[in-house]
Structures are given as structure tokens and as C-alpha cells.
Amino acid sequence: MVAVDSTKAWTELQQHAAQLTGSHLKDLLNDAQRFDRFSFSYDKYLLDLSKQRINDETLKKLIGLADQQDLKGWIERLFSAEKVNDSEQRAALHMALRQPAGGLLLHEGLDVVANVQDSLQKMQALVEQIQRAQWRGYDGRPIRSIVNIGVGGSSLGPLMVCEALEQYAPDEMRHLDLYFVSSMDGSELEKVLPSLDPATTLFIVASKTFTTVDTLANANTAREWLLAASKQPIELINQHHFVAATASPEAALRWGVPEDHQLLLWDWVGGRYSLWSVIGMPIALKIGMAQFREMLHGAHKMDEHFRLTPFENNLPVLLGLIGVWNINFLDIHAHAILPYDGRLAQFPAYLEQLEMESNGKSVNRSGQRIDYRTCPVLWGQVGSNAQHAFYQLLHQGTEPVMCDFISPAVRYGDDGEELQEQHQLSLANCLAQSRLLALGDSMLTKDEVPSSYKHYDGNQPSTTLMLQTLDPESLGGLIALYEHKVFVQSVIWEINPFDQWGVEQGKKVATSLLEKLAQPEGSDLDASTNGLLDYIQNQVQGMKHEN
Amino acid sequence: MRINIYGSGLSAWVAAACLAKVGNDVVIDEMAGGWQQSLEEISIIADEPGLLVQIQQQITVGRLVRRQRELDMATDIHWLALQPSDQKVAERVVDSLKPLDISGLLVVNQCNFAIGATEALQGKLGKLGDIVYVPDNLPEGAALDSFLKPMRIILGLDRHGALIKTKALFKPFSGNLDALQLMSSREAEFTKFAITGMLALRLGYINELANLADQQGVDISVVQDGMGADPRVGHHYLAPGCGFGGQNFAAYVSTFSGILQQQRERSLLKTVLDENELQKELLFRKLWQYYQGDIKGKTVAIWGASFKPGTASIDHAPSIKIIDALVSQGVNVKIHDPEAVANLQLHYGHESLIQYMDEPLLATEGADALLLVTEWSEYWSPDYVKLRGMMRAPLIIDGRNIFDKDMLEQYGFEYIGVGR
Numbered sequence: 001m002v003a004v005d006s007t008k009a010w011t012e013l014q015q016h017a018a019q020l021t022g023s024h025l026k027d028l029l030n031d032a033q034r035f036d037r038f039s040f041s042y043d044k045y046l047l048d049l050s051k052q053r054i055n056d057e058t059l060k061k062l063i064g065l066a067d068q069q070d071l072k073g074w075i076e077r078l079f080s081a082e083k084v085n086d087s088e089q090r091a092a093l094h095m096a097l098r099q100p101a102g103g104l105l106l107h108e109g110l111d112v113v114a115n116v117q118d119s120l121q122k123m124q125a126l127v128e129q130i131q132r133a134q135w136r137g138y139d140g141r142p143i144r145s146i147v148n149i150g151v152g153g154s155s156l157g158p159l160m161v162c163e164a165l166e167q168y169a170p171d172e173m174r175h176l177d178l179y180f181v182s183s184m185d186g187s188e189l190e191k192v193l194p195s196l197d198p199a200t201t202l203f204i205v206a207s208k209t210f211t212t213v214d215t216l217a218n219a220n221t222a223r224e225w226l227l228a229a230s231k232q233p234i235e236l237i238n239q240h241h242f243v244a245a246t247a248s249p250e251a252a253l254r255w256g257v258p259e260d261h262q263l264l265l266w267d268w269v270g271g272r273y274s275l276w277s278v279i280g281m282p283i284a285l286k287i288g289m290a291q292f293r294e295m296l297h298g299a300h301k302m303d304e305h306f307r308l309t310p311f312e313n314n315l316p317v318l319l320g321l322i323g324v325w326n327i328n329f330l331d332i333h334a335h336a337i338l339p340y341d342g343r344l345a346q347f348p349a350y351l352e353q354l355e356m357e358s359n360g361k362s363v364n365r366s367g368q369r370i371d372y373r374t375c376p377v378l379w380g381q382v383g384s385n386a387q388h389a390f391y392q393l394l395h396q397g398t399e400p401v402m403c404d405f406i407s408p409a410v411r412y413g414d415d416g417e418e419l420q421e422q423h424q425l426s427l428a429n430c431l432a433q434s435r436l437l438a439l440g441d442s443m444l445t446k447d448e449v450p451s452s453y454k455h456y457d458g459n460q461p462s463t464t465l466m467l468q469t470l471d472p473e474s475l476g477g478l479i480a481l482y483e484h485k486v487f488v489q490s491v492i493w494e495i496n497p498f499d500q501w502g503v504e505q506g507k508k509v510a511t512s513l514l515e516k517l518a519q520p521e522g523s524d525l526d527a528s529t530n531g532l533l534d535y536i537q538n539q540v541q542g543m544k545h546e547n
Numbered sequence: 548m549r550i551n552i553y554g555s556g557l558s559a560w561v562a563a564a565c566l567a568k569v570g571n572d573v574v575i576d577e578m579a580g581g582w583q584q585s586l587e588e589i590s591i592i593a594d595e596p597g598l599l600v601q602i603q604q605q606i607t608v609g610r611l612v613r614r615q616r617e618l619d620m621a622t623d624i625h626w627l628a629l630q631p632s633d634q635k636v637a638e639r640v641v642d643s644l645k646p647l648d649i650s651g652l653l654v655v656n657q658c659n660f661a662i663g664a665t666e667a668l669q670g671k672l673g674k675l676g677d678i679v680y681v682p683d684n685l686p687e688g689a690a691l692d693s694f695l696k697p698m699r700i701i702l703g704l705d706r707h708g709a710l711i712k713t714k715a716l717f718k719p720f721s722g723n724l725d726a727l728q729l730m731s732s733r734e735a736e737f738t739k740f741a742i743t744g745m746l747a748l749r750l751g752y753i754n755e756l757a758n759l760a761d762q763q764g765v766d767i768s769v770v771q772d773g774m775g776a777d778p779r780v781g782h783h784y785l786a787p788g789c790g791f792g793g794q795n796f797a798a799y800v801s802t803f804s805g806i807l808q809q810q811r812e813r814s815l816l817k818t819v820l821d822e823n824e825l826q827k828e829l830l831f832r833k834l835w836q837y838y839q840g841d842i843k844g845k846t847v848a849i850w851g852a853s854f855k856p857g858t859a860s861i862d863h864a865p866s867i868k869i870i871d872a873l874v875s876q877g878v879n880v881k882i883h884d885p886e887a888v889a890n891l892q893l894h895y896g897h898e899s900l901i902q903y904m905d906e907p908l909l910a911t912e913g914a915d916a917l918l919l920v921t922e923w924s925e926y927w928s929p930d931y932v933k934l935r936g937m938m939r940a941p942l943i944i945d946g947r948n949i950f951d952k953d954m955l956e957q958y959g960f961e962y963i964g965v966g967r
Contacts, residue, residue, distance in 0.1 A: 134875035140823070140832030140838065350586050 003364070005328075007371045012299055012300060016061055018331035024459050025053060025438040040313055042305050044468035045477060046409075047315050051438045052461045053330060054321055062321040063311045065492060071317065074491045078122040079307055080108040085270075086365060086500035092498045093266075094273035094483065095303045098296035098476070107268065119264050119278055126261070127244065127284045129218035130202070131173055137199040138230045138240055144176060145196050147283045149222065150206030151182040151214045153247070153271030156353050157479075158206075158282040160346035161295070164475055166289045166344075178282055184214035189221055198229035204243045206279050208271055213507065219255070231484040243276045270498050272353050275482060291472040298476030306484045316481050318487025319463065323402075327373050327535060332400040336390075337380030340407040340430035343470060347406070348380030351482060358486045358497035365494055374493050376402075384429050394437060395456055405434050406478075408470040434462045548716065551576060551614075554628035554638050557591050557690060558657055558683040560598060560904060562628055565694045567605035569719035572623075576614040578636060580627075590890060594859035597691050600871050601633065623676075624716065628653045628683070631802050634660045641671045642677075651677025653712045656732075657683045659739060659799055661806060665703065665732035677709030680732040681717075682739035687793055688857035695720060701728045705737025740803040744816050747800045749784040750791050751819035757787035757966025767966025768948055788967045789920065789946035790827035792854035792863035826867035830918045830946045831872040833963050837916070843877040846939070848914040850883040850907055851921025852891055859886035861894060865946070866920045874900045883910040885923055911937040922947040930957040 004010055017150050028034065029050070034272050038050040038059075073140040078084050081091045094221045096112045105112040129135045131373075133142035148158060159180045179196075181188040205224050219242075226237045238256035244250045245263045252262050263278035275283065276296060284292040302316070311317045326332040359375035381389065383405065394401050407430050412419040435443060440458020465481075467474045490497035520537045523530050548571050552563050553579040567573040586592055592599050605611035625644060627637050637658060644652060652675050656665050665680040672678060680703035685693050702713060721727055730738070743837055753771065760767040767787055768915070775782035791797070800820060807814035835842060854864035861867060866887075873880050881902045882891065888903045895901055904910040907926060911934055912919050919926060929947055932955055941960040943950065948964045955962040 129875065132875070136835060136840065136872075136876070140828070140835030140840075191589060232839070240840055 001366060003370060003372075004065075004069065004435050004492065005370075005450040007065075007068060009061065009068040010328075013058075013061050013065060013325070013329050016057060016339075017325075020053065020055070020058070023053070024442075025051060025461065026440065026442040026458060028055070029438060030054065040315060040318060042309070042313070042315050043301060043477065045315060045481070046464075046466040047318060048464040049318065049322055050464070051434055052325070052460070052463065053327065054322070058325065059312075059318075059321075062325055063317075065324070066096060066311055066317060066321060066488070068493070069491050071311070071488060071491050074487075075307055078487065079303075081105060081112070081268075085496060086494055087499045087501070090498070091268045092270060092273070093268040094276060095300075096271065097269065097276035097301040098303065098480075100236030100297070100300065112268075115266070116277075123263050123278045123281055123284060124289045126263070127281065127289055130176065130285060133175070135202065136240060137201070138226075138232050139199045141200050144200040145179065145195070146176060146202050146282065146285055147179045147181055147192060147205060147222065148204045148206060149181050149215055149218045150204070150245075150279070151184070151212060152353060152357075153274050153277050154206035154208070154215070155182040156346070156350045157272070158280055160344075160350040161280070161475065161479075162286045162354070163346050163473055164343045164470065165283070165287050165291070165295075168291055168472060170288045170291075173285065173288055176285060178286055180282070182214065183216050184217055186218065186221055189218050193222075193225055194301055198226050201226075202241055202243065204245060204281055205252070205255075205257065206245040206281075208247045208265065208267075208269070208274070208279075210244065210246045210255060213510070216255070223256075243281070245281060246482040265342070272357055275479070281458045287472060294472040295476035299480035300476075301473075302477040302480035302484070306480075308325035316484030317488050318490070319465075319481065320485040321377055322463060323376075323485070323489055324492050326378055326402045326532075330387050330461070332402050333373060333376045334399050334401040335376045335378040336386075336394065336403045337378065338386060338430075338433075339404055340383040340405065340426050341411070341470060342382055345382050347379075350479075351380070352378055354482060356488055357500050357503070359490055359493065359495060360446050360502065361412070361493075361495040361497075363495070365496055370493070370495070372493070374495060375489070382402075383433065384426055387429065387433065389397070390431065394460060396436070401460060403434070403437065403460065404463045405430050405462055406467075407464075408467045408474075410469050413469075430464075433466055437462055438448035548572070548624055550574070550624045550626055550716075551622055552628060553578060553637075554589075554630070554633075554658075555589075556630055557595060557687065558685055559626075559628035560589075560592055560602060561595070561685055561690045561694050562626055562657065563611055564598060564601040564605055564792070565691065565720070566626075567610040568695075570602065570610070572612075573605070574611055576615050579666045582613045582615050589641045590859065594687075594886070594890075595690055596688065596857060599767040619647065619857040623649055623651060624653050624655070624712075626657065631656065631659050631798055631903045634664060635661065636917040637664075637668060638671060641668050644672065645675060646676075649710075650675060653709060653716070654678040655713075655716070656680045659683070659736075659802060662736045662740070663733055663803070665736060667860075669705065669732075670811050673700060673834075677704065677706050679704045679709050679713050680735045681821060682735060684708045684739075684742075685818040687860060688855060691919055692733050693954075698726060701730065701738060703730055703732035705732050715951070728923040738810050740799065740806070743796065743799040744803050746784050746942065747791070747816065747819050747823070750788075751822055753785050753787045754790070754965075755822065758826075758829075760966035765966075768964075770966075778852045778945060787948065788826075788865075789829045789965065790865040790868075792827070792865060793858075793860065797863040810935055823870075827868040829965065830920065830944050831869045833944050834916050834918065834942075835876075837944075837963065842873075842915075845871055846879040848917045848938075849880060849882045849911065850884075850917065850919045850926050851923050852882055853921050853923075856921055856923045861887050861890045864921075866891075867894070869918065870895070870901065874898060879916065881910040881912070884921065885925065908933060908937055915940045916942040916944055919943065919947060919949065922949050931955070935959055 034050045039046060039048040068179035078092060079095060081093055083089050083091050085092050091107055093107060093112060097116055099113050101117045103113045130143055135143045136373060137143055162178060179192050181192060205219045207214060226241055230237060239258055242257045243261045244257035247265045247267055249262050249264060265274060265277040265279060269277050280292065306314060306316045335349050339347050355378050356375055361374055362370055364370050367452060407427060411423040436456060437460040438458055440456040442458060467478060487495055518532055520533045523533050549565055550573050552559055552573060552575045559575060560848050563573050563575045586599060586602060592602060627640060629637055656668060656678055665678050669678045677694060682701050697720055700717055757767040771785055774780050775785050804814060804816040804820055807816055852864060852866035853859055853861055870880055877899055881904050883904045935958055943955060943960050943962050945964045948967060950967060952962045952964060
């Protein structure tokens, strides 16, 4: 099979990029029609690519590349439950999680949509029981605090959405406090537990496999805390203080969570695509089940847009192809995510996992090493804060960086002038930064000719993604947009975005190192690790002598 | 005298019945088409002992009329007995008096709106007449007696001119009193709230002590007697229990708490109210702890559901919280109450886990626990042998501390009280 970088479409794009080398964004942006030609809207979303280093020809050729890679066929395969995750022989059906009830999708003889709806129903019943203050802790008082124990996809998605949609929490849920605990060293748990009343605290243990070491370590600590405080038998604590969100009901049962309090997902839901499932229970507890379903609805609409819209106007396809253009043809390998809205503070961290865990690969679907670039390094922060942190590098550093500016157009509708003015200030900064990145000095007037250290090159490409407002529906759509963008890129790069073998090996090595930490003598590992083990051992011994 | 009364709550109907009884011609305006309901259907009337009969008598003799459409409004005495949330309605009533062009109007305000509300209404009425605030201190269950033979009457008035007519109006009820207590309307409003809040604080405190006594192995009823013997403390409102309820009491306390909270982040009274809501579930928690949370499918008998004995009202009653909690856990609930069953049926509609029983003993058949929630007199001395025979598990959880612990244990029961 011919690798994509040896194909006609690829080579043509390389030649096209070479022709464009000389053109600076400040020249491209001279064209008054540029926004009309390179901004695309669908529903409540606007995708502006006019600050990307492209022309009409670029988009045509990129779509040609997508056609050549049979993107259409891949989308079809993705949506019809084929095993697109070939290394694990699984389908990737996160879209089924947001499909409305009544749809039909068969997978290995199972009615997936019906299964999903059953699982959501069960979650809804538990959520409403907690909401009505009728879930009881060991002394009979209602649960008031919920701690989500999970890591990776079982934490980042729910945490990000809960923070983004906090204002939508209905009054009847505001008496509930929600916490997220993930780090395996117990730091978060140690901080949270003293402020909680064990009798009124419920833990959600979210782990697809229910073998995740980080999560089980935290869950065990939480259970010990409950046992010590309550002096009740373990069965009682398991029964009334734990919910499991998992694809491994047997493992959850072995740990102690009874079947009634297990919420199921399936192996065809990837961890980083799982916030739509019962893994999203914290979201439902924050904003209520009705708005959780609105979020699903927003994502479902984006699914339909992705599946049915011609590539020329297809937002996920265009966003994905622009990334490919920047990475593979303009040689840009850093990607900054810059939301200009504090509610999206966790969105960059969420995308770090979604994009880098999905497309951080260097072997194609045939198992061959590839010699073109795939997922870039991706990071970010709330834009207005990042301006005081790493924007220096964006404006004057040596690394080319592509940026995604994300903001709602309207905010604080009923909240008074001062806050509305703050949103205006934020928008002004958002537009100013993308403008300065693109134009550089050229936007300054003639009499402001700068000295060399005040010089801005410009020509840093960026995408601006605007939502009408940030609400459950539009956030659902925004997340789905990026999920599909990741898929588009994986098709171009011929890699499998749904596995993560690169994170498996580390877990095994850690297990063996745990033994070495207990028995460090005669360790036969590499010199560096042996040295570090010795150092730790010496420090521990030293402390013991002092005591 | 001719009096128009505005309102459809307990205080409006009691005032209407009593003022008519002593010879006044009374028109009651129930607002918003209330007159279309028959008297028997109005639960607030049906629930109050003797009230329905008294109203019917006064209607029969023609001294009490329910206002339908435009009746003759040209009277000089107007009596506002509206709900705490109806201040706007009161303002509209006062506005409607202006075109009557009668001078020397007397408006009696019995509504617990807010401190300063009477002054505000006076401002609207202007020089046409005077507004007097007379706090309503009717205890549900004994409201008629309390109106006809009050211990005291507080009159809050800001202009001395109003005193003659006001005294005449209250003369039939104040005969046995040395003096009416006179103060400004603002002070009278504050006093009303302050009394109610004080009672709530006492109840909240004794409940907190009872919960502590539970953990300390101390019998709260002994402590309670000791406290009450101190004349500075006294015995009244010192009985611990599973929370206070009732339409008026709960609503006043909550309004006053709201006023206090406008001034401060957190008030003592707010804490008492929050704790009271928790206290209402106390019997459920005791059951839960006894069975270590394993109560699904069990059967529980409840004796008494009205918020206190002598009324059919279940407004803010602890029984509602307990039944909600039991049903949510899949417990079968068998309820007896001498008067409140119709209201419970209305509240719960068809709920397959709830049964209503005609006899207290029938409710205990096959029960894994008996919860005594409201201390109706017929529950105080049951046939213990029969009761023991009816129940599957002989567990009695006494929310009002009416049973003798040692005696019950002799009969083979397990007894759990509040603070003992």
C-alpha cells in the first residue's frame, strides 16, 4: 500500500504549499472578501478560517486529499458500527450515546440505542433520588456531597463540562456539592475529605475496566475513611456510599459495589469519548438530567452535520483538514487552545487528552511506521490569562504555533452592565490577539516603527471558533466537533485514533517498580532507576533514624 | 357594626364566624372566586373543630354573607386576613376603598407581611381613615376559643383617633381583660414575629438537646423536667419531638427568618428552621439505623399524620417527610390518623406502597416497626398485648415521648424515643 505522503493529493499539496511560502497573512487579509470565503457557519457555530494561511486552491486540494483517503467511506464505517478500532477489534460508537431514543443501531446483535437509553434511565433514577434528598448515607441522612473518583476520560470530560455549565445548575440541585478526585498520590482526596461529612458523602467510582490503579487506590482510601468514621460493617458502606460507572460489572461487584448501584457502559465507548455515557453522572448531578440530555442533543446535531454535510461546509472536516495543512505542509507542530471565556478553563486540558491520546501515533493501520507528522503538541489556557503567560512565545518566539481562539459571542444576557462590559473586554482581547498574531507590525501606523526587540513578525495562523452562547446544547456540539475533527485527521494520517497502547506499558512497568520500592536491594534495572531507588531508600531510612 | 373581611385562610374564617356571632353584619370576600367552593370542601374550615358549624349558623341567621360579585361595599370597617405572601392584594383592597368616599374608615390588618407593612398601607389610605394592626395568635385546633376568649389583645396603632372604634370592635372579646396592650403598628408587627421566633428557638433547642441526650445515654424527659422547674425557663414549649409544622407557625417563622437574613448572612432562626427540617426525618433515621439501612420491602406502621393532634391539617407536617423517605426506600407504609387521612390521600394520590387503616391496631399488622408521629389521645394507652401480637418485629419508635420505656420493655417491645 502506498503511504499517504507518497500519493498524488499529498504531493500536490506540498507543491501548493511551496508556492504559498512567500505570502504573508497581512497580504492575504487585504482581500475584503476573505471572511466571506473562509468562514463557515452551521447552527449556532461559526468557524472562521480566514486567518489561516490558505487560499481557495488550498481548501480544494485538502478536500481532494480527504476524498482520496476515502473520508466519506470512513465516516460511513464509523457510524455503521464497523470495527474502526482495529487494533482492539472494536467499534467506536460514542455517537450512539447521544442518539435519541427510538433510533436503531445494531452492533453484534445488540440494539445499542435501546441499551444506551436503559443505562441513561438507570442513571436518571439515581440522580433524581439524590436530587430529591432520598439517597441515604449510613446514618439515614440524605447525601449532600458527591465525590467523583476517576482519571483520564473518567475525570477530564465531566470536570470540564461541570465547570463550563455551572450557571445552569437548577435550584433543586444547588444543595449538592460535587468534587473530583483523580491523582494516584491521594493529594486531592487528602484535601477534600476533611471538609466532608462521611455520613452524607457518596463516591462515584468511574473506571471502564475497574482495574485502574489510580482510581482504585483513591476508592480504597475513601472506603477506609468511611469505615473508620462510621464504625459500620463494610457491606453497609458499600451499599450506601458507592456508585460504580463501569464496563466491567463483575470487577465492580468484586470490589464491593452492588449491582443496583452499577451504571454500565460498553467496550465500544473509548474513555476519552465517554462523558456522554454514565461516566457523565457528575454532569447530570450538576445541571440536572434534562440539561444533560440537551447536551447530548447538541452533540447529536453535530453528528448529523458531520455525517451528512458536504466537506466544503462541514465544520469538523474543515477544522481537521486545516490542522493537517498546518502540520504536514506548513511544518507547524505546536497547537495552542485559547478559550476567551473562563468557564472553558478546563477545555484545553480536555482537548490535550482527546487529541494527543487519539492521534499521538506513529504506526499506521497496517502496522507500518510512518514518516510524516501526526498530532502536534497541544496545550492551552484561558486566553486572557495566557496573555500574561506564554503569549510572549506566540508573538516573538522561534516556534511557529497554530492557535484556536474559542469564545461565545453573547454572554451575561441578564446579569448587569458591568459583567457585560467584562465580556466585551474579553472579546476585544480575543480579536486583538488573533489580529496581532496574523498581521504583526503591519497593523501599526507608520510613525510607530518599532525597534528590533519590539518587532512582531506576525503570520501565525489561527482559527476562531465562535458559539452564539455557551449552553448545554452548544457545548455538546463543540465537544462533538473536536471529536470528529480528530477522526478526520486520523483518516488522513491512516492511523487508529481509538486505541492507546502508549499508555498501557507504563502501567505494567509501574507495577513491577512497586515491588522494587518495597525490596530495593539488588535492583537490576537501568543505572538511573537503580540510583533513584537507592536515593529514596536512603531518605526513608534517614527519616526513620531521626524519629 | 358592618364589617368586610378579606381572605380565605383560617384567620379570615375564624374572624368572620366570631364577629358575626357577637352581632356584627359580616361580608367575607374570599378573593379570586373562592366563594364557588362549598364550605364543606374548604379543608381549612373542615379541619378546625367547631368552625364549620359556627359559620353555617351565622350564614343561616343572615349575619354572615360570602361575597360573590359586587356586593354593597359601603361599610366603614374592613378586616384584612390575607396570607403573608399577599401584600399586593392588601394594597389593592386599600386602593379600592378610596373611591367609596367614606371618611373615618377603620382597617384592621391581621396579616403578617413584614415589619412596617401597616405603615405602608396607611400611606396608601391617607386621610380617609386609620389602619390598626392586630396580630393573629390563633392556635390551629383551638382557634375559635382563642378568638372569643383571648388571653390578651395587642393593638398596634399609630393614631390615637382610631382607638375608640377599635375598642368598640373588640369589646365583646376583651371584656375579661384588664387592658388591651397598645403599641405602634411597627412594634406590634415586630412583637408578633418575635413571639413566634422565640417559640421556634425553644423547640429547636430542646430538640438539639434531645439528640445529644441520645448519644450521651441521658433521658431527656428527666432533663426537661429539671429545666422546666426553673422559673426562668418554665415548662411550655419544652417537649422534644420530631419537628414542628403547621401552616401558620411554619410560615411566620420562615417570613421572620427572611427578614432577619436581609440584615445578616446567617441568622439563629434560619439555623433552627434548617435543623427542624432535619428533625422531621428523625424517626426515619432511627428506623434506618436500627435496621442498618436494610429496610426495602419492610412494613412500617405510622400512628398520627396531622402536624399536631386536633387538626386534619398536614401542612409542613413531619409525617410527610417520613412517609416520603419510607416510600423512596421501598417500604410499605400503613397509616392511621383519626382526621388527616383524606388530606393524605389528596397529597399522595395513588401510591401503591401506602395503605390507610381505620383502626390503629390494624395499621400495625405485620409491621417491622411502629412510628408514633402525632400524639392523638387515643394512642396513649393501647392494648400492649394485642399490639405485640400484631407486629412482626416489636419495635416502637416514639416521636413524642408519650410511652413509658420500662413498661414497653416489660411487654417485650424494643423502645426508641426522642432523647431517651
